[in-house]
Amino acid sequence: MGDTQTLRLYNTLTRTKEVFTPIDPQNVRMYVCGPTVYDYAHIGNARPVIVFDLLFRLLRHLYGESHVTYARNITDVDDKINARAVRDFPGLELNEAIRRVTETTANQYQKDTKALGALEPTYQPRATDNIPQMQSLITSLIGSQHAYEAAGEVLFAVDSMPDYGKLSGRNLEDNVAGARIAVEAHKRNPADFVLWKQSNDSEPGWPSPWGRGRPGWHIECSAMSERYLGQVFDIHAGGLDLIFPHHENEIAQSRCAHGTHTMANYWLHNGFLQVEGQKMSKSLGNFITIHDLLETDKFGGRKWPGEVLRLAMLMTHYRQPIDFTVSRLEQAEALLDKWYRSVDDEPATSPYRLIVEELCDDLNVGNASAIFSVLGSQLAENNLTATGYGNEALPARGVFRATANLMGLLQLSLEEWGRQRHGVHEVEDEKIERAISARLTALNTRDFATADAIRTELLTQGVQLMDYKDEDGQRATKWEMKR
Secondary structure (H helix, E strand, C coil), X not given: CCCCCCCEEEXXXXXXXXXXXXXXXXXXXXXXXXXXXXXXXXXXXXXXXXXXXXXXXXXXXXXXXXXXXXXXXXXXXXXXXXXXXXXXXXXXXXXXXXXXXXXXXXHHHXXXXXXXXXXXXXXXXXXXXXXXXHHHHHHHHHHCCCEEEECCEEEECHHHCCCCCCCCCCCHHHHHHCCCCCCCCCXXXXXXXXXXXXXXXXXXXXXXXXXXXXXXXXXXXXXXXXXXXXXXXXXXXXXXXXXXXXXXXXXXXXXXXHCCCCCEEEEEEECCEEECCEEXXXXXXXXXXXXXXXXXXXXXXXXXXXXXXXXXHHCCXXXXXXXXXXXXXXXXXXXXXXXXXXXXXXXCCCCCHHHHHHHHECCCHHHHHHHHHHHHHHHHHCCCEXXXXXXXXXXXXXXXXXXXXXXXXCXXXXXXXXXXXXXXXXXXXXXXXHHHHHHHHHXXXXXXXXXXXXXXXXXXXXXXXXXXXXXXXXXXXXXXXXX
């Protein structure tokens, strides 16, 4: 566990946890692969959004908000998008159909990520706004004999790069042996991949020196990261599934086009996600989108606040696989309830140093949350100072709030949290009303022990009762979420 200024990150490129040393502390730069906007983002897509938003927040804390640049792309040109456009809008001209698909899904993605408590990246470039940059990269690769034209395509020549495969640990022989389809005759090497491909009249395309066409998938991120972060930058991140071929091929393109020894110094990857013990798939009926969780009752029979989703994701270390379950969401919600009752509107001061140190240890949210939870319990019982927790002479509630903000949690007021949780969840409201009715019965029969027990149980859930007399002079009770 390092000090507050020593950030250590696990680097996939070296397979070790390393001290993070930025190229320029005045401009720390991070790129994260974003969505291909052909469908609503699923909960697997939510994990890198949340994890690397936490890293973005931590970097801003360590180096200053104005000294961190974060780019997360949007891929809006892809064959999956074309297929979805044809399926969903068969009567429309293809470009218009594509525009409708990408606009709808991109807008939903922005809404979803905001609900997950993610800060907006510094840049969110779209692939279609960076076609000239992609073509420039391809031209450089052809000129340096790292790429070639064949059968209407431009392909990257993997055997022109001696250490191709360093990130994934795959050599060229592995790629050939693992090929599951016949090698196209125009490829010099089975592992060569497309930089530019031809488009027919029914496909989106742009004019280029190699004919009307569209970019391959990998060249997009190389072009956008260079445009917004430079030829070599600090951190490149994404899901574990992107290590090969996407990130491997990004490195190959960028290094060979620029003649650099690396593309990014640190490569971070979050682990896989399954749902209730099974791989998520539409065929199993357990394919869940972020929108499903936020707006429908498709998972657990209710809607879930975005903050609950965020904490549920952070409860497992980002590099480990995660089993996303209803019980995990319920556990996260219970923790948030407890923490919301531990804070008030006292202005934030500075985060707990011990928790920052845990986050600096490769985003060790598990240990950080354990400390945070203990402090929350203590605050709920006493008005403590922060003395003894690394923040001498600072008011504990302000430190607690600042720590929560650093983790992207407790962004709402207690009243807003209560409305978000209970206002859309009629089942829980009904449970509260039934408990209140049982308590009134106990009071009217002078069973004060039962009445007190019900009040105490509701209070632990954050429900505060207020007794009064109705218009007929009868005993009645109203309730609200505890302030």
